[in-house]
Amino acid sequence: AIRLTQSPSSFSASTGDRVTITCRASQDISHYLAWYQGKPGKAPKLLIYDASTLQSGVPPRFSGGGYGTDFTLTISRLQSEDYATYYCQQYYDYPRTFGQGTKVEIK
Amino acid sequence: EVQLIQSGAEVRKPGASVKISCKVSGYTFTDYYLHWVKQGPGRGLEWVGRVDPEDAETKYGEKFQGRVTITADTSTDTSYMELSSLTSEDTALYYCATEEYSKGGCSFWGQGTLVTVSS
Numbered sequence: 001a002i003r004l005t006q007s008p009s010s011f012s013a014s015t016g017d018r019v020t021i022t023c024r025a026s027q028d029i030s031h032y033l034a035w036y037q038g039k040p041g042k043a044p045k046l047l048i049y050d051a052s053t054l055q056s057g058v059p060p061r062f063s064g065g066g067y068g069t070d071f072t073l074t075i076s077r078l079q080s081e082d083y084a085t086y087y088c089q090q091y092y093d094y095p096r097t098f099g100q101g102t103k104v105e106i107k
Numbered sequence: 108e109v110q111l112i113q114s115g116a117e118v119r120k121p122g123a124s125v126k127i128s129c130k131v132s133g134y135t136f137t138d139y140y141l142h143w144v145k146q147g148p149g150r151g152l153e154w155v156g157r158v159d160p161e162d163a164e165t166k167y168g169e170k171f172q173g174r175v176t177i178t179a180d181t182s183t184d185t186s187y188m189e190l191s192s193l194t195s196e197d198t199a200l201y202y203c204a205t206e207e208y209s210k211g212g213c214s215f216w217g218q219g220t221l222v223t224v225s226s
């Protein structure tokens with residue numbers, strides 16, 4: 001199975017900060033990567049697919065990049081509603097796999 | 108409006124089985140894959156498996172292979188996930204979610220079904 005490793009596992013940031021989360025795949029997955037936002041008690045929300053395509057309705061402060069094995073999710077100016085856990089997921093091959101998550105906390 | 112409505116919470120004893128459902132509306136059931144995802148208490152997301160309602164093809168996660176069965180009933184636009192030989196490690200929220208064939212990622216999600224395994 002393809003392993004996805006996110007870094008960092010958690011960090012603190014202030015509203016207005018620019019934050020970047022990294023996801024590294026154990027093998028080349030081309031652009032077949034999605035990013036989700038998870039909040040307690042709510043279903044995950046798709047933010048980005050195909051590594052860099054913004055899902056409809058997602059604010060443009062979210063952006064994704066990367067190709068092959070190294071990917072990033074960037075929030076240009078962190079808002080209060082962005083404090084959450086973020087997950088990457090590959091859909092290059094089965095079984096589909098998720099990263100372990102990155103928790104963004106309030107500084 | 109796309110909606111995925113899941114069945115209610117379940118409590119089972121260790122060794123038992125559970126079958127939960129996900130009824131979809133607002134789109135053609137056979138146009139999207141239907142995935143199931145597990146989230147244990149305080150844990151991350153774990154992919155359980157998926158069904159293609161068009162032809163009933165299934166794929167399963169390695170940890171669940173042999174213990175899970177995912178089906179799709181096209182007469183009722185409902186997917187089912189059955190998990191057997193339950194242990195306390197199966198206590199979790201289980202979500203269903205759709206994926207369009209033409210793009211990746213799961214765009215629409217159910218509200219989640221809590222499965223509790225306890226003696």
